[in-house]
Amino acid sequence: MSNAYNLVIPFSQLRRSAGNVRRSGRSNANYLAGIATLAASIRSTHLQTGQGLLQNLVVHADGEFFDVAAGGRRFDAIGLLVTNGDFQDDYPVPCLVIDAKAVTSASLTENVQREAMHPADEFDAFKELTEQGWTIDRIADSFGVTPLVVERRLKLRAAAPALIADFRAGALTTDQLIALCSTDNHDLQAEVWNRVRDQHWNKDPAALRRAVISTEVDASNDDRVPFIGGVDAYEKAGGIVRRDLFAVDGDGLILADSALLDSLVHGKLHEQAEEIRSEGWGWVEVWPAFDWTQFERLGRAPTTFTDLSDGLAQELSTLERELAEVQVIIESMDGMELTEEDLGRYHSHDDRVDELSDLIEKIHKSKAGFTSAVMEHAGVVVSFQRGSLRIERGMVRAADRANVMEAVGDGQRVTGGRETESVGRKADTISDALRRSLLAHRNLAAQYVTTTNANAAKILIACKFVTDSRSDWSATPTDMSVGTGYGTRTGCTITDDAGQVREAEFVALGMKLIEALPVDHGELWDALAVMNSAELDRLLAFAVARSVSLAFEPSKLSEKYLQALGFNMADHFSPTTSNYLGRVSKDLIIQALSETGKIAGDKDLNALMGMKKGALAQEAEARLAGTGWIPNVIRTAEAKPIAKKGTKKSGEKGIASFA
Known part of the structure; x- marks a missing residue:
């Protein structure tokens, strides 16, 4: 292109060259949508700077016209603006004029050999434009992208400098960088990445994201959030919310104060506990998380069954009668060839069976309860478990077991739980x-x-x-x-x-x-x-x-x-300090020495008992060696x-x- 020269040419004198290698795909929806976006960008730049096209078209002369060899998308975008009346037919277009023999080479170079800009360079470009006073919307229009894309690029540009360096060097993928930028804390970003960068099994984007927001809460998958009434309840309590720009499908709300969220959960549990206390129980405990070990230590008081009130008895009779009638209808329709209308009626009856069964079960459950004498010594556990409120009534502590047994009378008993209070591990047991x-x-x-x-x-x-x-x-x-x-x-x-x-x-x-x-x-x-x-x-x-x-x-x-x-x-x-002796009580060490005859009388025993635990373990290791104990x-x-x-x-x- 040694004979090439720059020239501003009216759009009306331009046309697509037959030598342009991009000949297919210009009519599909994706291409046309891209042209519309590019046209909007060119128009925006023209309105803001007076110059719509920032890169020359490559053309060659053909009589009174100039054929476009490279820059066909820009040519089509300006053509769309002319068609829509945004630009005049003679809109001035900056061009590079080349020899006709170089047309195919120029087109091929633009469409095939052009090297893509590194994403980090794009981050820098966006950042520089914002420093020059460009708005996010103006940048989006100029580059033919959405404002959200610009915001995401700027967010990545704000990553820790060490991460950007790794990203440029290819040690960090775009998805990994996105995950690490779920937090704005540079120290945390770098600490997480440096910890896992050599662990191929532990540095996928999902794992990185979990690591950097470990002190925060992802509202989309934390079951505490719906329990307290959603993000609105958290914000009303003064909680700070930020949005993860890289989230999809409407997710990505990050709650910055996990402690506040826990506090709100506790508050809701205590509200429920206050209501239950009015029932007359001896105690009510609130557990922030359900503890199976503690729960299994509690016994369960037996329930008693009371007669239904006249109103509930009548309601139960009506429900049971309707249930029987609906079941007869369903049975009569089984095996029949059903029309669409019949099929709709069948499903409606089937749903009604479920509704009636639930109502009947609820009434039957209301018959079971606890006597006031039992409630005086028993209690209730109110807890949060797997996103739901869990209430366990009629629980019995070991200390109250005898009183509850006396209250329930003959023929009934407290089931499960411990009969004695836990006082820690006994001296003659191991962990x-x-x-x-x-x-x-x-x-x-x-x-x-x-x-x-x-x-x-x-x-x-x-x-x-x-x-x-x-x-x-x-x-x-x-x-x-x-x-x-x-x-x-x-x-x-x-x-x-x-x-x-x-x-x-x-x-x-x-x-x-x-x-x-x-x-x-x-x-x-x-x-x-x-x-x-x-x-x-x-x-x-x-x-x-x-x-x-x-x-x-x-x-x-x-x-x-x-x-x-x-x-x-x-x-x-062979027992050693590390595999046994240093991890048991002094009583068990003395017992081992006694079983092997390695204690020489009361004086020796007293001396051993007077040793500190570590010294005793080492002494026992030496004495037990070779005994087979x-x-x-x-x-x-x-x-x-x-x-x-x-x-x-x-x-x-x-x-x-x-x-």
Whole structure:
């Protein structure tokens, strides 16, 4: 284009060039809508600056006309403005005139080879225009977009500078940037992104959005909002609301004060509680969230049934009679060939059956209640559960149980709950977390031993087949799965460091065992098919070992399996400060030392009792070493191994020997 030159040409002297490569799609709805938007932008720019077209058309001379080789959309947009009477037919259009031989090349360059502007550059451009005094609407008109698009771009431009840098470098996608901009707090944006940027499983847009608004509330999916009466009730209480510009379908209201929302929920619960107190209950408790543990500790007082008033009895009789009549009508229509009118009547009757049934049930429920003597000592729990108000009447505390039992008289009793008050864990018990950790230790030990006993593994598989076939799914101590299941393998977790290391070693042994096998599935089958029985047994034993999941509580099959392995937990566990002794009471430590004869008389006992807990645990670890003592919860019965000729015994080496 060395001979090209600029020229302002009246629109009436322009026409589309036959050399323009964009020849299809100009009549479809999307193209025409885009031309209308572009025309509006050109008109707006013309009114505000006196210059409608900011980029030249590329044309070539053809007699008295100039043919448009590039800029066909702008040409069509000006043509629309001329047709609508917004511009005159001789509207001046800035053009770049080129040689006719370069027409196709110019058109192709504009339509194919033009490089798209990076979104961050567009953010900057919008920002610069606002600083020059442009309004959002003017920017929208000039770029042919909606004002909301401009607002969203400006919002992204206001992201933390470090995020913009990552965005430009391609380390952050547009969707991720949008999610992080759900908050205006730069520190929070950067903190969340830096925390998860290397975690591919935890940085999808939805997860990022949840992370940055964790201290705020998304009104569209928080069940507290409808409970208090909606966003209006929150705002009326002085709550601040902002809109997430990137939300769709009308969602995106963010409530900035989660504490206020909780306060409003509490207020509504207390209002309900005040109404219930007037009924005459001994106590009424408000729970912000329903607590199953606390609820199960409460007993339930028995209800008594009273006679209905004459009015309710008459109403019940009328409803039951109507219900019977409607059901007769429905039954008479069953099996008939129904017209549309008949079908409408059928559905209407069916709906009426549901209405009548609900009314009748409500009256019957009103017959059940509590005597005043029971109410004097029983109470009510008012709570918020899954977006709804939950009211539980007739609940009995352990301290009031005897009084309620006396009030209900013979033949009735308080059901469920605790008979004594909870006073914390007793000195001779262990925590549930420690119990689960110990059970996990036992399960891991059983897995190790399984790798040495292919025969027991085969029996376990056969047992699993039989019990599953009888729909007794959880009877056999294996879930036959690596990722999911039941029992101690998936229900318990080892919590001490040494135990976790041993667990990782077990997994590593299995991986080493299979590392030489082919990856291709067909080749894998061929490799296994030529193995001898001993080699297959070795793989099978470890495969089954990975799935072993002993029962939580005593179980016949779990115990049988351990006996078949010749399993003795004392061979696999030694109590240490981290796995047991440092996590139980001094009484239990002394008990362990006493059971093993490691206390030398009263003087020694007094000295031990005088130690601080940490020092006592360390002393006990040293004294118990080599004794074979293990906590009662994981002790095993006397081993009675079931082994066939040629099978290995518990003490023989397993996978570790060939890992």
